[in-house]
Amino acid sequence: MRNFDQIIIKPVITEKSAGLKASSDIYAFSVLPDATKVDIKNAVEKLFNVKVLSVNTINSDGRRRQVGRSVGRSARTKKAYVKLKSGQKIEMLEGML
Secondary structure, eight states, rough: OHHHHEEEEEEESEEEEEEEHHHHOOEEEETTTTOHHHHHHHHHHHHOOOOOEEEEEEEOOEEEETTTTEEEEEOEEEEEEEETTTTTOOOOHHTTO
């Protein structure tokens, strides 16, 4: 069992995530690839003291990268979109988005 602060790697700060936050109280986080939706929900609720309504996740395979003759892959990632109860917000991320 991991600690809650290990499950969430960092917030995803893009135009899409800013639009989702403004329109429907949805925040995006980069999470560990083996984290479940229940783990993510519990981590967000404990770390930010908010009520989570739903969690949607997206797995992305690593992209193929080539530098000269060397070919490799970037790391695979997992993104979580977390919908909060209406009226609640994560104060720590308000200035970033």
